[in-house]
Amino acid sequence: MGRRVPAVSRALDILELFLEGDGTLSAPEITRRLQLPRTTVHELVTTLAARSYLVPVAEQPGRYRLGVRTYQLGSRYAEQLDLAAEGQQVARSVAETCGETVHVAVLEGTDVIYIAKVDSTHAVRMVSAAGRRLPAHCTAVGKMLLASLSAEELDARLPEGELPAMTPNSITDVATLRRALAEIAERGVATESQESNADVTCVAAPVRDRSGRVVAALSVSVPMIRWSEARQRELTELAREGAGRLSERLGHHRAG
Structure with a gap:
């Protein structure tokens, strides 16, 4: 079995946080809950948003919700x-x-x-x-x-x-x-x-x-x-x- 990639694990940890609560989070909340460095969270959130796994909440500046790519992956999983x-x-x-x-x-x-x-x-x-x-x-x-x-x-x-x-x-x-x-x-x-x-x-x-x-x-x-x-x-x-x-x-x- 290959080695786990820490950056990928952290990105998935971030996505899984959105399964709880009202489904929206800010970068500081993610930092606090995962106990990760602020710069690491900022880079991961920026990357996830760029790939449409996260999207900014228009009416709540600084907060994010799950993006369309997560829905597409979930739908493909459900189809199978x-x-x-x-x-x-x-x-x-x-x-x-x-x-x-x-x-x-x-x-x-x-x-x-x-x-x-x-x-x-x-x-x-x-x-x-x-x-x-x-x-x-x-x-x-x-x-x-x-x-x-x-x-x-x-x-x-x-x-x-x-x-x-x-x-x-x-x-x-x-x-x-x-x-x-x-x-x-x-x-x-x-x-x-x-x-x-x-x-x-x-x-x-x-x-x-x-x-x-x-x-x-x-x-x-x-x-x-x-x-x-x-x-x-x-x-x-x-x-x-x-x-x-x-x-x-x-x-x-x-x-x-």
Whole structure:
């Protein structure tokens, strides 16, 4: 591996500062936050501005914001993204950590479609497979995705009658589902206990794109024989972390 170039690292440090706050900074603020020499910051900012990576803020003399070149690079990156491929990579990493089955799914109508799956290292049969479609309300990923919809979008998707069941534990009443979705939206994580498979429970977290919109969900599925409150806490955190990592790959910037 080649040597890192300090000047390039400093220039990137400057650009990354603009991801925080209101997106504008002055050279003195950059100097103070990065603890760099004033002349170094001035030269780097001048160079970045000359290449349209930074532009002066017209109404705030002395301050800069990100320029059009950063948008062009981000747009090209987004064009090359493949949610299924990115999801498979993250799912594999999560599965290697916990040894359980990991899914990534998207919402289509009132169903979820699994776009990535990595099997557990244990011998457990799952009802899902990449490309398979299941009723969203019976799965953790589906409930997470339904909970992320606006009230108008949810109204348009849910039927007026009874919901289909996959197991005796599946939610079939729309009012009950709505209450469950409201709780999921508040918690930011969904659970499913023996609702799509009588022997399995799942936890799921939302995956966001660069605009912050929920575009998928990542879940960890566990057979009931290995389920406990402690395991639930552990896997919930792992699902959140995995979904966050996939979101970052899609260009989402997590606050803090």
